[in-house]
Amino acid sequence: MAEVLVYVDHVDGAVRKPTLELLTLARRIGEPVAVHLGAGADAAAQTLGEYGAMKVLTADAAEFADYLVAPKVDALEAAYKAVSPAAVLVPSSAEGKEIAARLAVRIGSGIITDAVDLEAGAEGPVATQSVFAASYSTKSRVSKGTPVITVKPNSAAPEAAPAAGTVEQLAVSFGEKSTGTKVVSRTPRESTGRPELTEAAIVVSGGRGVNGAENFSLIEGLADSLGAAVGASRAAVDAGWYPHTNQVGQTGKSVSPQLYIAAGISGAIQHRAGMQTSKTIVAINKDAEAPIFDLVDYGVVGDLFEVVPQLTEEIKTRKG
Numbered sequence: 001m002a003e004v005l006v007y008v009d010h011v012d013g014a015v016r017k018p019t020l021e022l023l024t025l026a027r028r029i030g031e032p033v034a035v036h037l038g039a040g041a042d043a044a045a046q047t048l049g050e051y052g053a054m055k056v057l058t059a060d061a062a063e064f065a066d067y068l069v070a071p072k073v074d075a076l077e078a079a080y081k082a083v084s085p086a087a088v089l090v091p092s093s094a095e096g097k098e099i100a101a102r103l104a105v106r107i108g109s110g111i112i113t114d115a116v117d118l119e120a121g122a123e124g125p126v127a128t129q130s131v132f133a134a135s136y137s138t139k140s141r142v143s144k145g146t147p148v149i150t151v152k153p154n155s156a157a158p159e160a161a162p163a164a165g166t167v168e169q170l171a172v173s174f175g176e177k178s179t180g181t182k183v184v185s186r187t188p189r190e191s192t193g194r195p196e197l198t199e200a201a202i203v204v205s206g207g208r209g210v211n212g213a214e215n216f217s218l219i220e221g222l223a224d225s226l227g228a229a230v231g232a233s234r235a236a237v238d239a240g241w242y243p244h245t246n247q248v249g250q251t252g253k254s255v256s257p258q259l260y261i262a263a264g265i266s267g268a269i270q271h272r273a274g275m276q277t278s279k280t281i282v283a284i285n286k287d288a289e290a291p292i293f294d295l296v297d298y299g300v301v302g303d304l305f306e307v308v309p310q311l312t313e314e315i316k317t318r319k320g
Contacts, residue, residue, distance in 0.1 A: 004088075036048070056168070206230075207271075219263060
């Protein structure tokens with residue numbers, strides 16, 4: 001069976017959930033070979049093997065942290081040349097899509113971004129995408145070269161399938177252009193204790209109806225009762241009520257959680273573009289004619305200032 005490269009998203013060897021999803025999807029089209037860059041490979045290998053990685057190609061160099069994405073592209077290109085894979089899978093983060101695009105250019109291959117499903121095809125892997133603000137689903141395949149595919153988080157449930165997970169060193173040489181842009185400082189984000197927005201299984205978002213930054217505590221309270229991430233519509237972000245990093249929509253982040261709760265969000269097409277692939281959608285809005293209700297699985301016509309606190313309290317009660 002052909003091998004499939006999977007780029008590992010991790011924090012010091014702690015493998016993030018989107019990578020486990022990629023390993024699960026990779027097994028549909030071949031044998032997963034993980035590419036782990038940076039420190040913590042030995043710790044990561046156990047998890048990667050548990051979820052199906054036959055091999056773990058690893059390289060650790062200062063260039064991966066000291067410069068922007070180009071050194072990581074060098075490493076992934078080296079892995080591509082060493083393995084000759086049937087496909088290369090990368091998480092659909094901002095960095096992941098840049099790495100994938102640069103790799104596709106280097107190896108002369110086509111690229112598919114933001115896939116939500118993957119299956120084997122007679123002429124190569126077939127990716128499903130949600131397009132035109134998720135109004136349509138398309139099935140696509142790369143017609144030239146080795147497919148490079150980025151996959152949106154929460155597109156597949158991680159499934160364990162123990163494999164060898166043998167660690168092998170990957171020889172990487174860095175080009176002069178790859179070290180042309182140096183990272184000179186980093187400022188860590190303040191931790192909220194909540195899940196990363198694009199990876200969260202549950203997202204609770206607030207919009208114009210929240211009516212002020214001080215009222216977002218209601219949205220945060222509901223999110224915390226569910227162990228969810230907090231999102232915001234563009235209207236709420238533009239008003240300065242919540243950080244831009246939490247914006248969901250066409251000009252913000254795309255999310256695809258198991259459960260999406262929209263409170264005080266009318267459902268303009270720009271917002272729908274960022275959350276329409278959510279598995280279950282619940283809306284709370286006092287306007288019964290709000291466009292969001294055309295999209296939802298469950299709708300509550302009511303004042304969020306009454307509904308959200310009651311919902312939060314009920315969830316806390318049931319959790320006991």
